Amino acid sequence: MEEKKTKLLDVSKTEWIILASAIVMPFIFDFSPYIQGLLIFILLWVILGSSWNLLAGFTGQVSFGHAAFFGMGAYAAAIPMLHFKISPWWGLLTGGLAAVILGYLLGVLVFRLRGPYLALGTLASGEILRLVFGEEEWLTNGHVGILYMTTWVSKYPYYFIALALAVCALISVKLVMKSKAGFYFLSIREDEDAAEALGIDTKKYKNVSMAISTFWAGTAGAFYMIYMGFIDPEVVFALHNISIITILVGIIGGVGTIWGPAIGALIMVFVQELFRSAIFGIAPQWVSGLHALIFGVLVIIVILYLPGGVVGDWKLLLKKLKLSKSLEVSK
Amino acid sequence: MDIFLQSLVSGLLIGGLYAIIGIGMTLIMGVLKIINLAHGQILMVAMYITWVLWNFLGIDPYLSIFITIPLVFVFAEGLSKYLLHPLIEKDSILPENQVLMTVGIGMVLVELARSIFTSDYRSIQTSYTEKSLYIGKISLSFPLVIAFIIAIFLTIGLFYLLSKTDLGRSIRATSQDKFSATLMGISAGKITILTYGLGSALDAAAGSLLLPVYYLYPDVGPLFTVKAFVITILGGLGSTVGAIAGGLVLGIAETFGATYISSGYRDATGLVIFLIVLVFFPGGLKRFTKV
Amino acid sequence: MSILTLDNLTKNFGGLMAVDHVSLSVEEGEILGLIGPNGSGKTTIFNLINQYFPVSEGKVFFNGTDITHKKTHEIAKIGIGRTFQKVRPLKRLTVEDNVMAAAFARESTFAGARSVAREVLKFCNLDSSSMLLAGSLPIGGRKRLEIAKALATRPKLILLDETAAGLNPGELDEAIGIIKKIRDELGITVLIVEHIIKVIMTLSDRIHAIAHGATIAEGTPEHVAKNPTVIESYLGSDYNVEDHLNV
Numbered sequence: 089m090e091e092k093k094t095k096l097l098d099v100s101k102t103e104w105i106i107l108a109s110a111i112v113m114p115f116i117f118d119f120s121p122y123i124q125g126l127l128i129f130i131l132l133w134v135i136l137g138s139s140w141n142l143l144a145g146f147t148g149q150v151s152f153g154h155a156a157f158f159g160m161g162a163y164a165a166a167i168p169m170l171h172f173k174i175s176p177w178w179g180l181l182t183g184g185l186a187a188v189i190l191g192y193l194l195g196v197l198v199f200r201l202r203g204p205y206l207a208l209g210t211l212a213s214g215e216i217l218r219l220v221f222g223e224e225e226w227l228t229n230g231h232v233g234i235l236y237m238t239t240w241v242s243k244y245p246y247y248f249i250a251l252a253l254a255v256c257a258l259i260s261v262k263l264v265m266k267s268k269a270g271f272y273f274l275s276i277r278e279d280e281d282a283a284e285a286l287g288i289d290t291k292k293y294k295n296v297s298m299a300i301s302t303f304w305a306g307t308a309g310a311f312y313m314i315y316m317g318f319i320d321p322e323v324v325f326a327l328h329n330i331s332i333i334t335i336l337v338g339i340i341g342g343v344g345t346i347w348g349p350a351i352g353a354l355i356m357v358f359v360q361e362l363f364r365s366a367i368f369g370i371a372p373q374w375v376s377g378l379h380a381l382i383f384g385v386l387v388i389i390v391i392l393y394l395p396g397g398v399v400g401d402w403k404l405l406l407k408k409l410k411l412s413k414s415l416e417v418s419k
Numbered sequence: 420m421d422i423f424l425q426s427l428v429s430g431l432l433i434g435g436l437y438a439i440i441g442i443g444m445t446l447i448m449g450v451l452k453i454i455n456l457a458h459g460q461i462l463m464v465a466m467y468i469t470w471v472l473w474n475f476l477g478i479d480p481y482l483s484i485f486i487t488i489p490l491v492f493v494f495a496e497g498l499s500k501y502l503l504h505p506l507i508e509k510d511s512i513l514p515e516n517q518v519l520m521t522v523g524i525g526m527v528l529v530e531l532a533r534s535i536f537t538s539d540y541r542s543i544q545t546s547y548t549e550k551s552l553y554i555g556k557i558s559l560s561f562p563l564v565i566a567f568i569i570a571i572f573l574t575i576g577l578f579y580l581l582s583k584t585d586l587g588r589s590i591r592a593t594s595q596d597k598f599s600a601t602l603m604g605i606s607a608g609k610i611t612i613l614t615y616g617l618g619s620a621l622d623a624a625a626g627s628l629l630l631p632v633y634y635l636y637p638d639v640g641p642l643f644t645v646k647a648f649v650i651t652i653l654g655g656l657g658s659t660v661g662a663i664a665g666g667l668v669l670g671i672a673e674t675f676g677a678t679y680i681s682s683g684y685r686d687a688t689g690l691v692i693f694l695i696v697l698v699f700f701p702g703g704l705k706r707f708t709k710v
Numbered sequence: 711m712s713i714l715t716l717d718n719l720t721k722n723f724g725g726l727m728a729v730d731h732v733s734l735s736v737e738e739g740e741i742l743g744l745i746g747p748n749g750s751g752k753t754t755i756f757n758l759i760n761q762y763f764p765v766s767e768g769k770v771f772f773n774g775t776d777i778t779h780k781k782t783h784e785i786a787k788i789g790i791g792r793t794f795q796k797v798r799p800l801k802r803l804t805v806e807d808n809v810m811a812a813a814f815a816r817e818s819t820f821a822g823a824r825s826v827a828r829e830v831l832k833f834c835n836l837d838s839s840s841m842l843l844a845g846s847l848p849i850g851g852r853k854r855l856e857i858a859k860a861l862a863t864r865p866k867l868i869l870l871d872e873t874a875a876g877l878n879p880g881e882l883d884e885a886i887g888i889i890k891k892i893r894d895e896l897g898i899t900v901l902i903v904e905h906i907i908k909v910i911m912t913l914s915d916r917i918h919a920i921a922h923g924a925t926i927a928e929g930t931p932e933h934v935a936k937n938p939t940v941i942e943s944y945l946g947s948d949y950n951v952e953d954h955l956n957v
Binding site for chain 1: 512533
């Protein structure tokens with residue numbers, strides 16, 4: 089029997105094509121700044137979604153407070169600038185690290201909890217940070233927020249930075265899931281007690297998963313600060329707009345799959361923008377107010393009918409679509 | 420001292436309302452074994468119903484509980500039957516998929532409210548909204564006192580239901596051991612669906628009672644969801660008596676937090692207490708009250 | 711030399727004595743059967759050995775070292791593997807990946823873990839189903855997967871908790887064969903809890919019997935089977951030893 093060589097990183101043809109087209113696309117098409125902005129947001133959600141997915145989807149530790157790490161990263165970039173005039177670009181390094189430290193400290197507290205209680209613990213932690221960052225004005229400027237004149241007017245440099253970060257995040261998840269740690273994450277997700285009996289230090293590996301996850305969430309936060317040029321606690325620590333949407337991106341794409349969060353991010357931004365623009369202006373204006381509603385309905389449908397998400401239940405999805413088509417034909 | 424007593428009394432009054440929100444959540448948690456992250460959103464729905472009834476039909480908010488309770492009960496039963504219950508048999512990677520479904524439901528409810536009523540703040544002005552009662556130097560908001568009394572009646576009614584009726588006994592049995600309850604001939608599925616309705620109905624009552632003293636906008640939902648699970652964890656999971664204690668403690672903690680720390684930390688106080696109890700005292704306050 | 715020694719091991723669940731001053735020692739290279747009626751504390755003893763529950767009183771020694779207060783995963787690392795009465799496969803992983811996750815306890819590379827996994831799967835007659843999802847295995851396969859996972863951690867001592875329960879006669883013989891091979895070919899000491907008399911009588915070198923958490927007899931299978939207290943509390947008063955000694 090021929091042994092298939094295990095390469096450190098298996099990159100499929102499709103993945104090369106996606107990457108190549110993501111790099112080449114901006115040079116071919118003349119995207120409007122609006123579209124460029126959307127592409128950057130998709131990439132930002134890819135990073136955040138993959139970050140959450142490593143901890144929740146692969147390790148089974150469902151976080152409802154990922155905004156805590158995103159916000160921490162954003163403020164790690166912004167606070168040194170506010171007080172010491174240090175460029176927020178350093179945040180791309182320090183943001184991730186600050187989030188990892190926060191993640192470790194929170195982990196000491198909340199990893200005593202399991203399942204829904206862990207979800208509540210992380211949710212509360214995120215909310216507490218939001219309130220604290222809003223109140224401690226001497227440090228954070230409070231609700232006024234922190235403003236920064238962005239480095240470039242053009243969005244393309246940001247696009248390529250976001251792309252590089254997203255690719256690195258995906259690669260790191262892929263590499264980890266091919267390693268011993270990845271097997272341990274899955275074992276912990278499936279049965280924490282049984283994992284312990286196999287000699288797995290579950291506490292340590294939950295922290296490892298948390299560290300990688302929070303690093304990317306923090307980096308995404310720092311990037312957001314640099315790109316948007318403005319943050320305030322309500323935006324970067326948002327329970328709904330960050331923590332919950334991160335989870336929904338993961339669920340729609342497929343928890344516990346490498347590409348799930350990326351697909352989820354694409355669907356989320358696409359659906360929201362489709363409706364925000366009132367289906368390219370064809371539909372009446374009031375439709376644009378429904379974008380969040382439609383996304384919520386989509387989430388409900390996915391949980392009900394595609395529990396593995398679009399990527400996880402890809403075959404099931406195709407089957408369902410085909411079935412409905414053949415039904416239409418028979419009518 | 421006066422400020423201390425004032426905070427204590429105000430905290431207790433609002434805590435009475437929090438208690439019925441908490442009891443509703445506790446019932447759902449006990450029987451469905453899930454955290455209902457749409458609890459506050461259901462309360463918000465009840466508040467909007469109350470607001471519409473007052474604004475367009477002139478129905479007094481306290482009388483409107485006779486409408487909101489059955490309406491929300493039926494609505495929540497539908498949610499439970501068609502969206503939550505079918506997930507029990509579905510195999511999913513994360514066991515929390517029912518909880519995630521409540522997140523989806525909550526989001527849809529908030530956005531529906533936003534599409535219909537916009538994000539504007541609403542409140543209602545009744546003849547008694549601004550009235551206060553005085554005990555010495557301590558003032559009691561009249562609508563809160565009324566709400567507190569109604570909350571007590573509702574709680575007594577619920578306890579009667581749970582302890583004296585067959586339905587109540589079935590709910591308690593299912594909550595303790597679903598499997599054995601099924602062996603005793605209880606239809607656990609039906610009880611589960613019904614309990615979600617019942618828990619939400621209590622929640623709805625709290626919504627109607629809150630409206631005269633609170634303001635209303637779609638995002639009030641998530642705010643109260645957070646409060647609801649804080650109360651429940653404080654009270655020790657699945658204990659209705661604990662939920663009352665949890666509600667009162669949260670009410671008092673919030674008013675004290677606002678009085679003595681800063682008003683911005685009002686919401687943070689509850690969360691910090693919550694996190695401490697969740698992590699270090701997993702039995703909640705139940706442990707201290709021994710009930 | 712004894713590989714595992716329990717010294718007055720006791721577990722107290724809020725007043726209920728689940729395990730009551732049990733002392734026993736497992737000699738290196740033997741198969742020791744642990745028997746007792748339902749609820750007599752056999753699984754609790756396993757849970758105490760690998761520290762799922764904190765020990766209330768007494769000590770556990772492994773190769774002469776006190777391991778009473780080590781963590782569960784450390785105990786697996788020093789060489790005590792265990793299976794669960796209620797099988798716990800990682801359902802959404804393939805059979806091979808399940809065993810690989812366990813093999814990483816001793817192997818740090820992907821390739822190393824895979825080769826250990828394949829070896830162990832072959833040993834447990836699971837090599838033909840290695841690519842199936844663990845959740846889709848029939849019960850006989852799941853029981854053997856449990857053994858395979860424990861073996862992949864390369865233990866010196868393996869605790870088998872009712873690995874034969876629920877098997878049909880054919881699978882039963884297969885399981886007995888594998889357990890024998892674990893000792894004879896791999897040289898691993900076995901401590902086995904079992905209800906099925908045939909399994910325990912054929913396999914065990916010695917038997918330790920407990921009832922209500924306390925020791926009632928210890929010795930060779932013949933000796934224990936004739937002990938009146940054992941017959942009374944466990945085998946039933948009309949039990950005939952001779953029927954079962956010749957299986």
